[in-house]
Every structure is written in C-alpha cells, then in structure tokens.
Amino acid sequence: MTLTIPELIAGDEQGFSHALLGILDGIAPAATSALHALAQGDRASFERILAPTVPLARHLFSAPTQYYKAGIVFLAWLNGHQKHFTLLGGMQSARSLTHYSEAFRLADEAGLLNNADVAAERMWLLAKMHGI
Numbered sequence: 001m002t003l004t005i006p007e008l009i010a011g012d013e014q015g016f017s018h019a020l021l022g023i024l025d026g027i028a029p030a031a032t033s034a035l036h037a038l039a040q041g042d043r044a045s046f047e048r049i050l051a052p053t054v055p056l057a058r059h060l061f062s063a064p065t066q067y068y069k070a071g072i073v074f075l076a077w078l079n080g081h082q083k084h085f086t087l088l089g090g091m092q093s094a095r096s097l098t099h100y101s102e103a104f105r106l107a108d109e110a111g112l113l114n115n116a117d118v119a120a121e122r123m124w125l126l127a128k129m130h131g132i
Helices: 005-010 028-039 043-060 065-078 088-094 097-109 116-129
Strands: none
Touching: 028 043, 043 065, 043 097, 065 088, 065 097, 065 116, 097 116
C-alpha cells in the first residue's frame, strides 16, 4: 500500500511521521496551514489543504527520483526565493522543459506560486532559453 503525502506527514497512531520529506520545502505554504489544522485536531482540513499538492509531489519525485531536488529548486526560483535556476554540476538540466512546465502547472493548481506574474515571467524565460 502506497501512502499519500498527507498520510505520511500526519503519521500513525504512535505519532511516527515522515514530516521531514523533501517535498515540504516545495509545498511550505500549504504545509504550514495543513500542519496548523492538524495541531488543532482538524484532520479533515489538513487533508483538504494538502490534497492539491499530491499531484505536484508525485510529479517532482517521478523517476529518476534522485532528481527531485531540481524541481524543488525550480519552485524556489519561480517563487522568487533565489535569483537564478542553477544547481551544482548543472543538475537543473536533469529534468526536461516538459517536466518543468508540468511542475509549473501543478504548482499553480495547488496555489503554491507566491506571485503569478513573477512565476509566469520566469517560466517564459526558461522556455525562451530552450528556444521556445
């Protein structure tokens, strides 16, 4: 049985949680609200808040999984947390423009883009850099 991101974060009856998952940085705004709801005992709100982030998490962690960090850095760049989209060893090229375009779409659908204009401009720059 594969657990979803909300189930992994919420934990089991003994309190064991996988809340230090790599995706938390990419979904921080939603995770903050969801964890607050969970702390208040509102499991339904917790799951409702995190549900839109599940497709994005699955996409970023798609095979080859070890390249998920490129997607996390991509989201940070889209949201203006860094001035560039460059990783050590050129690892930003580990994923395709198609992959990043889908991540952009899913992040938007999950409400994880801080400033839609900045994110759209940066996505346009990335596409332009790839000749589109």
